[in-house]
Amino acid sequence: MLLGGGHAHLQVLRAFAADPLPAAEVLLVTPWERLCYSGMVPGWMAGHYAAHEVSVPLPPFAQAARATLRRAAAVGLDAAARRITLDDGSTLDYDVLSLDIGSVADSDAIPGAAGQALAVRPIEAFAERWERLADGRDAPPRCLVVVGGGAAGTELALAAAYRLGAATHVTLVAGRSGPLVHYPAGVRRRMRQALDRARITVLADRCVAIEPDRVVLAGGARPACDLALLALGGAAPPWLAASGLALDDGGFVSTGPTLQSLSHPEVFAAGDVASRVDAPRPKSGVYALRAGAPLALNLRRALAGGRLEPYTPQRRSLNLLSCGERTAVASWGPFAAAGGWVWRWKDRIDRRFIADHQAPR
Ligand SMILES: Cc1cc2nc3c(=O)[nH]c(=O)nc-3n(C[C@H](O)[C@H](O)[C@H](O)COP(=O)(O)OP(=O)(O)OC[C@H]3O[C@@H](n4cnc5c(N)ncnc54)[C@H](O)[C@@H]3O)c2cc1C
Missing domain, CATH: 3.50.50.60 (FAD/NAD(P)-binding domain)
Incomplete structure (x- = not known):
């Protein structure tokens, strides 16, 4: 099975x-x-x-x-x-x-999240709701708050700002250490530049509650929020x-x-x-x-029948993060690069994967 x-x-x-x-x-x-x-x-x-x-x-x-x-x-x-x-x-x-x-989404991690936040997992259910917002069937939020400063949260904040445009202000609540804490400094710097270009407010604080019209942070701030996107690490x-x-x-x-x-x-x-x-x-x-x-x-x-083989996953992998607009940041170990060419490279890799998997050979 x-x-x-x-x-x-x-x-x-x-x-x-x-x-x-x-x-x-x-x-x-x-x-x-x-x-x-x-x-x-x-x-x-x-x-x-x-x-x-x-x-x-x-x-x-x-x-x-x-x-x-x-x-x-x-x-x-x-x-x-x-x-x-x-x-x-x-x-x-x-x-x-x-x-x-x-x-699965860890919706119990933050009081109020289960009823009021839109979780990115399961991705299939999230996709249905996002389509409605993006094509205008649901009114887009004026203040969107993305909770979660990992790769998913940071990429989603950038994608949302790009898609929803100037009518929506995006805030990224990224935890005490700020966005992408597990990434090398070069990646963090380049992604920070992308967040600044997209006019996303980045808050290095922890979200402790989600209320109908705002989120509550550990430091006491209560930024306005019409819609919270929950992109915490999966549970x-x-x-x-x-x-x-x-x-x-x-x-x-x-x-x-x-x-x-x-x-x-x-x-x-x-x-x-x-x-x-x-x-x-x-x-x-x-x-x-x-x-x-x-x-x-x-x-x-x-x-x-037969002897089972041990498998050791690779230690490093190529990381490609998209920046909303058609640019991306690549990293391999401590090395990082950014730009339109990285996006085109990522786009080629991703489209090839999809093309290779439309039907079995
Ligand atoms: C917004 C976002 C962006 C991401 N970007 C990247 C990226 O750029 N690169 C990258 O490497 N990773 C990325 N990730 C992480 C990546 O999505 C996961 O690590 C990856 O999907 C894990 O693959 P999986 O096969 O374990 O599970 P999944 O791909 O999640 O597949 C699990 C499947 O199991 C099904 N399922 C779930 N529960 C049940 C159940 N109870 N019974 C039966 N079926 C069930 C689900 O419907 C799903 O189809 C991203 C994650 C998010 C949320």
Whole structure:
């Protein structure tokens, strides 16, 4: 059972399509039939791409992999019984389970957020609401506050300012250390210049409450807010807590080098939902995609026999952050560069990914 149609499982389906699994029944359980390619979300928000240009259809890949696609979301997992419960109340049993369900919005982290903020996860639901704002079906906010100073929050603030224009004032509440604290100084400086160019107010403070017309910050400021966008780091799906699987402190599934759960070897996990105990890495689409091929190999061996292979994710990855307008900032380790050419480079990489994944070869 492949639970979740995320970046890693897309690669698993491709691998199974190229070399079908003999004598195994493969089931893909996913609430959405398209995978939203995360790297292009800020570009789509800014209006540079249409929604269909930034997502990949899952049914052709499932069909090519001879997998049955079931449209549903899991709401429970009993690892001892090898059973998942779906949101329609039904249950499904598995012999081998692979989890690639991403992370969820941590709406409980800030009082008032659950009722009043628009969370970026699930990205599919966020996309529907954003389209309505961007094309004017819903009145655009006068004061938009983005809560979260990581890459997602910073890119979203820039994309929103570009798309909504001068009628909307954008504020980025970026935490005490300011935006992109985990990035090298060169990236922070270039992204700060982009934020200044876009006239985004950056507040190095923590949001402690969201009220109907303002946000409340730890330092006492209460900036006006018609709409808050919540872009905090993703949280683990809460129902995993009762699954019986070994979890890390954040509630993510602890896995080892073969991508197997540390407590239940018949359960595999990759992407944001997994936590590599031996090789921790940032949660990102890049790492989720890269885990797909080794995951496919080890699922195949778990079913058909053979030694499972350890997988070590790369230490560094190329980071490309978009700046709302058609410019971007690239970083590789300590090196950084910015400009229109970086955007065109990123655009080529992203469009090639989408083109390569419109249908299985
Ligand atoms: C705004 C934004 C911008 C980002 N930009 C970048 C970027 O430029 N580069 C980058 O590398 N990363 C980026 N990220 C991070 C990236 O989105 C994630 O790290 C990546 O999507 C993780 O991939 P995944 O396969 O783990 O999960 P996902 O891609 O989130 O896929 C999980 C899938 O599982 C499904 N699912 C969820 N719950 C269930 C359930 N209960 N049952 C069944 N299915 C379920 C979901 O519908 C989804 O289709 C960005 C994130 C955000 C929010």
